[in-house]
Amino acid sequence: MSHPTIGNRLVKNVTVQSMRDRPNCLTSGHRACQGCGEALGARCVLDAAYAATGGKIAVVNATGCLEVFSCVYPENSWQVPWLHSLFGNAPAVATGVAAAFKQQGKSDVRIIAQGGDGALSDIGMGCLSGMFERNDDVLCVCYDNQAYMNTGVQRSGATPAFARTATTLPTGNYLGNDAQTGKNLPKIAMAHEIPYVATASIGNIHDLEEKVTKAIHIRGAKYLHVHVPCPLGWGYSPSDTIKIARAAVQCGLFPLFEMERGKIMKSTPIKDPVKVDDYLKSQRRFAHLFGKSASPEALAALQDIADNNIRDYALAENANG
């Protein structure tokens, strides 16, 4: 099946998300925008980890939308032990939490550090790299919505080339975020040769749950990078969150893969390919690349990124056999 449904009455409980008694680690009443990909991504990741460990997880959250929309005093949406400290230190705090549990002989409790792309690729990169280097027993999950959404859509190290953000407004010859800038966090994680690095998308929940389930039991440092579209920051209708998440994968701009100890182990071939242009056109943050001031060079550069991904990660449908 190419893109199976989340569940199906014909196949019992194929995903945690289809289970009637799924944990809902992030419960209702949170203040995420309509159609927020990050809220969905966090629930899917934590529910899968919860299901895989019998509920023995503890979560450390960086500052960002995910934290702000989920705990507004005196309310809190988290149904798991959950801790927030600062914007940049979640991986380090998680290291401490893991050490504390270990000290108590409770190494069955699995620790997750989570945050946005800003928190992890920019301000918290040092803490993250240290956590990787020490191979601490933590799963770090980055919810990548490709900008600093919580403070009003500023550019981050994960903002794609040519995207418009509040700090990369296209004007004159400037076409938005510079190409060739930014950081590829999964590759940076891979360079640390930690036991497990993977990418996932909320457009493919089966794949996401599989990766979480696998990662959560691995001892040592793990990194999961989840693509989570943001209707507000990217400029699209909230109903299209899944469609856009799926298209990012299908056009090659967001490859799905797994790496172990610095090597690519597996990638998910693209079914039903989508044109890069169509993916870009669906979001206002790329609108300046089309129409009057259209830039064929910019589009070609983005197409190149997708083509390179398809080649480097062997994403063409027949590539993986």
Add this chain to the structure above:
Amino acid sequence: MDKSMDKPFATVLGPATSLSNKTGSWRTMRPEYINMLPPCNATCPAGENIQQWLSFAQEGKFREAWDVMVKDNPFPAIMGRICYHTCEKVCNRNQFDGAVNINLLERSIGDIAIANGWQFKPVLETKKKILIIGGGPSGLSAAYFLRKLGYGVTIYESNIKLGGMMRYGVPRYRLPGNIMDTEIRRIIDLGVNVVCDRRVRSVRDEIRGFDATYIAVGAYRAAKTSAEIADGANVIDAVDFFRKLEDAPLGLPNFGKKVVVYGGGNTAVDAARTVLRLGAESVKIVYRRTINNLSAHDTEIHDALSEGIEVMCLRTISAVNNGKVLLNVMNYDEENDVLSKTDKTDWLPADSVIFAIGQSLDEGILKEMPEISVSEQGVIEIDKNMMTGAKGIFAGGDVIMGKRTVTHAIGGGKKAAKCIDAYLRGQEPVANVKNQTAAFKRLNMTYFSHNPRIDVSRLGDISFEEKDISYSDLKIVAEASRCFSCGNCFHCDNCYGYCPDNAIKKHQDGSLEINLDYCKGCGICVAECPCGAMKMTLDE
């Protein structure tokens, strides 16, 4: 809602969760579960709920599937063989990788019912009595539905066996007698009073003692040909041909080696294929228009051609002599459907000719009943509730205006039963609420993978034996699983799994409900519904 009490591990949250923040207040549009009419259901002349029985078949619940079928059609095994399945033409899966093989699934499940001896549930008696004139599919269908409503039903049938054109038309290699007999018997076993070999000569004389009457005598009078037929020429009309074949095969003429069949409908094709099975060496169908205009069903034409039957188009038979027929070449203006005879002629050797140029109602039975009008086209006129001009006398099937197929006849019988029931209770029949049809563009193809239709050729040896092509249980499940479930929830859980606000409740039985306390109205659930069974509406 609050799960803090059954958490296995250190969770202490309880009061002051965000559940007290009812985000439903943000919403301007709300999602809604809807049931749309799948195109197959919309098109089925018997009004079957195809999508629903396919959904049971997918789960291997064949009895449940059959129960759904017979709610609308008492003849699954028959229809699974001889219905022209317009449902498949409109199946949304045509626009993906080929229609669901609805017809063969119906046949396969109908056969399972026969093998297991499944019966209809007995019914209670009411005092009212209804007369049905004609024991073809329409009369039998009306009898079934009326019996289920508890009415006493009597059928008068002029032939010695029930079945109408299913028996005295459709050949046995397409519909074996035992299959037909079993499905008819099931209806009779509901306690229908059947009088065969009882020709009604005048409706007026028969209706006394009955509270209502249903006329379903079909179209049994063969149309007369204008061709000049020489004395002693070997000709027979199709109606006569099939009746003799069934009841008195010895009465059939010797057709000789070369047989010509005249006509372009299913009857002509059936007659041609039948006479081939009786031993004819060459069978030619002569038809006035072009091959694309043949009104016979495509698969029938295909099967006939594969068996070596030839179709001679743009010809009319002007005369039949001993051993040959005179053909005139026709001119056909396809755009305006205008036919004209040219002077060009041709002799064609023919030991015998079967005329299959149409049948009409035998109006004789309506004499002394001026209230019942017969239209110019020779069909009985009825009102929207299927009643003729005479109070309490209804008509349907081939005797009224409309498509002449077994399926329409069955649908007519069903509707007539409903109308008769309403009439006898002094009420208007309850109109069917028809939901909007679920078009292909409402479906989200992301969630379906290509999976070709399991096709099986019906074409067997040239004999009166039917080819056994019914699916195995496994194949039933596989083919039924191809259904998109157009416009009706199939519990894929996409809405439940994708909602960022957990605003969809999944109940014990798998059914789903929007929790409007928390739904922010983003519309993801609607966008990701594979089968178009949700929609956004303005919030009040």
